[in-house]
Amino acid sequence: MGLLSSSVSIARYRVEGKFESSILESVRNGLTKNIISQIEDEYAEISVGWTPLESEFDPDFEKFSFSFGTYFVFSLRIDKKSVPSKIIKKHVALEVIKKLKETHRDFLSKNEKKDIKDLITEKLMRQMPSTPNTYDVMWDYENATVLFFSTQKAANEELETLFKKSFQLKLIRLFPFTMIENSLTLKDEEKDLAANLASTKLLR
Template sequence: MGFLSASVAVTRYAVNGEIAEPFMETVAKGLSANVIQEINGDPQKRSVGWAPFDKPYTPDFSAASFVVADTVVFCLRIDKKSLPAGTVKKMYAAEVDRRLRESGREFLSKDEKKEVKEHVENVLLIRMPSVPAVYDVLWKYGEQRLYFFSTQKAAKDELETLFYKSFGAPLIPLFPFTTAETSCGLTDAQIDSLAQAAPSTFATE
């Protein structure tokens, strides 16, 4: 789901800390160094990385513009492969039978069975195309705010981890408490009081 969709789900973040200068050079290096790696034809089950906003399936930042006015625009892309359990079971049984016939034995050892399963999974993963999920990211760097167009916990966790790895600044999810803490100039005592505040009930019985 992206910000150009008819309906969107958005998670807001504060970018906590300063990005090393020169800013745009640091951003460009962070995006390029952590661009999504293709796993088609590879036994890997998943890949996580950045992709250009306008061409998320052609992940090359050297030929892509990622700045619009005062906003850095790009995507988080997560590619996954999920092996059907039935297919793995079928191919595993066939491979075990083949090895028993060729060896003339009645049983395989525990380690041999493990090796067969890993072999079957690797063969299937190499053949299987990955399924990509793309999430838009808008980074208003002048305001130190970032908008991530997903509310899925797994996707948010990947974003927070990769953003820190790429740019050296943690992301703070914004909800009422953290918004007050980061935006209202509160003293330490006021922040402590806010943390201890209990919700009020306005409905009457």
Template sequence: MGFLTGTCTFTKYRIEGDEPISFRDFVDERLKRFAFRELEGASDEKTTGWVGLGSVLDTEFLNAYYSVGDYLAFSLRIDRRSVPAALHKKHVLEAEEKARTMTGRRYLSKGEKTEIKDRVHATLMSKVMAVPSLFDVCWCVSERWLLLASLAPKVREEFEKLFKRCFELEAFPFVPWTARYLDPELEATLGRLTPASFV
């Protein structure tokens, strides 16, 4: 679920690093450069990139509509293509049986089995359609925080890698009790506290 659909879960990030002087132009160029591209090779299993907020197809980012005031809003698209294990196993067994029949042998060598598995996998992958997933991103540039509409570790890992490559900035999951993010007054108050026994 994304930010535009109602209730959603999200991970909050702190953004660290030096932003270029003409940051909005930099973001525009980078969003377009790292925009989502369709899977090309028959054996490719995954591709990631940016798309317009909530739009699976928008990879052009025309008119910079993703930029509203102090906020940037766009989506991370991850397409995955995979062959179910049971289907792969069935086709491998069929291919092995056919190879044994053609050669007249009861057993195949390890190399032959590996070659059959690879060939079956490539054939099935070429027939499988990729499944797209969208994860919305809302970035408050001035306050240096960002929301990603996902809690899934694999999605967060993909996001963090792409974000760093794209914007040359680090996105760190926000941990509210980290001292450097506390209000200075609250940090001083916490520093004056002493341990007490309640027993």
């Protein structure tokens, strides 16, 4: 689900820090330098990077716009590879049988089996296509806020890490208590009261 979906899940962030040079160029450079990289035909298990909102599989920020009025809109793409353990087990067993026949032996050592498993895993990982997942990002630079269209823990952690790497700005996740803590309208004693709130069980 994303920005243009009829149903969305949203995580809210406050952006800590400002750019010292051109805002538009700073964002463009950060996005371009951290575009999603392809991991097909590679051993890598995961690749994380930015893509344009309009074109998740053609990550070209020169061709597709990311600036809309006072907002920067783009997507985070996470590509993952994994080989089911049963498939690895099957191919390892077949390779062990083949090795035993070739060497006319009754068994292989533990290290030999480990080497076979490592080679099989690497081979299958290179052959396995990656599974892409895309999450939209809407950044209101003037108000220093970001809406991220996912509440998945792993996706949010990848966003926070890549955002810091790309723009040298820190994202602060907004929960009710963090919003209270950073409020400019609440007094200190009101913040203390909110910090000491505890849940109450209601019984019929």
